[in-house]
Amino acid sequence: MSKINLMQEKAVAFDKVGVTRAEVNKAFMSLKEFRQKFPFAENLASIEWLDPDRLFKVNPDEVGELFRLIEVIFKPLRQSTSTSSNVYRNARLQIKEFRNLLRVVVDDRKSLAQKVDASWERIGGFGDDKQLVLKIIFSFNYEKGKVLPVFSTQHLRHFANRIAEGVNLQTKYFSPGQEYEHYTIELLKAKNSQPATKNWDNLYFAQFLYQTYPPPDSQPTATTAEKSVIVTDEQLDLQGFMKLLGELQRKGKITGEQFREHRAMYVQQKPNDREVLVLRLKQLFKESPISPRTNQDEPPKRPTRQRL
Numbered sequence: 001m002s003k004i005n006l007m008q009e010k011a012v013a014f015d016k017v018g019v020t021r022a023e024v025n026k027a028f029m030s031l032k033e034f035r036q037k038f039p040f041a042e043n044l045a046s047i048e049w050l051d052p053d054r055l056f057k058v059n060p061d062e063v064g065e066l067f068r069l070i071e072v073i074f075k076p077l078r079q080s081t082s083t084s085s086n087v088y089r090n091a092r093l094q095i096k097e098f099r100n101l102l103r104v105v106v107d108d109r110k111s112l113a114q115k116v117d118a119s120w121e122r123i124g125g126f127g128d129d130k131q132l133v134l135k136i137i138f139s140f141n142y143e144k145g146k147v148l149p150v151f152s153t154q155h156l157r158h159f160a161n162r163i164a165e166g167v168n169l170q171t172k173y174f175s176p177g178q179e180y181e182h183y184t185i186e187l188l189k190a191k192n193s194q195p196a197t198k199n200w201d202n203l204y205f206a207q208f209l210y211q212t213y214p215p216p217d218s219q220p221t222a223t224t225a226e227k228s229v230i231v232t233d234e235q236l237d238l239q240g241f242m243k244l245l246g247e248l249q250r251k252g253k254i255t256g257e258q259f260r261e262h263r264a265m266y267v268q269q270k271p272n273d274r275e276v277l278v279l280r281l282k283q284l285f286k287e288s289p290i291s292p293r294t295n296q297d298e299p300p301k302r303p304t305r306q307r308l
Helices: 003-012 019-037 044-049 065-074 085-093 095-105 112-116 131-139 153-163 176-192 202-212 222-227 233-250 256-268 271-286
Strands: none
Touching: 003 153, 003 202, 019 065, 019 131, 019 202, 044 095, 065 131, 085 095, 085 233, 095 112, 095 131, 112 131, 112 176, 153 176, 176 202, 233 256, 233 271, 256 271
């Protein structure tokens, strides 16, 4: 029996009691709630209004609503992964970059490959296995029917090898995004070619794949969470300090030369001295901006001797 006919046979016998359908419906409800709270695909301008606290809250530290709701979506499907809080903190610290990436995610002119290959690595923790990135992409594009809630290229390859006829598995010259898109297209082509699966939504189809053809590494391990911790506290403190310097320079409180001097001073100092430096710089927000040099600031000119 061919791969595709075997898939059809397995699909007919799948989820007779409806347990998986109930789990998928629960995920859909969470997904719709998420999109109502973050209508970026429907209203591009709303990305500019994204509050940093909705990414990560401080004092006390807490994962923001956007990332928390994304994990809620996939929890019934057992695709919830443990991610270091540093990753969410980085998104807050680099919210301007994160907003730019969200614009790529919701841009219908961009291909799935382009969305995956966007500059996610500029935010610490987003450019590794990209599971969180792929969840974000799916959550803002699910209704288009062109992306699967499978957040691993290795899993996509495994599924394609099980059900797709004549799929090209030689993708070593592809970018990560091109490879991810390639296997997604092959799987959706197989899904839409069979009567038993063509009317399934992609969330339900992905659950069928995981339950019928489980990948060897489909169970999360402790090392998955450990690998996500890629940014040290010292690096985070430096990022925050650089942001402070940038804000001071933008408001005219320090010059470009002072920016460089303070940065060098921070790197050379001990942690306690750094805290004193940060407090002293924060006081500058209360002072008047640096005024440009006027003629009164210039040294007096030597009088010219008149010829007799």
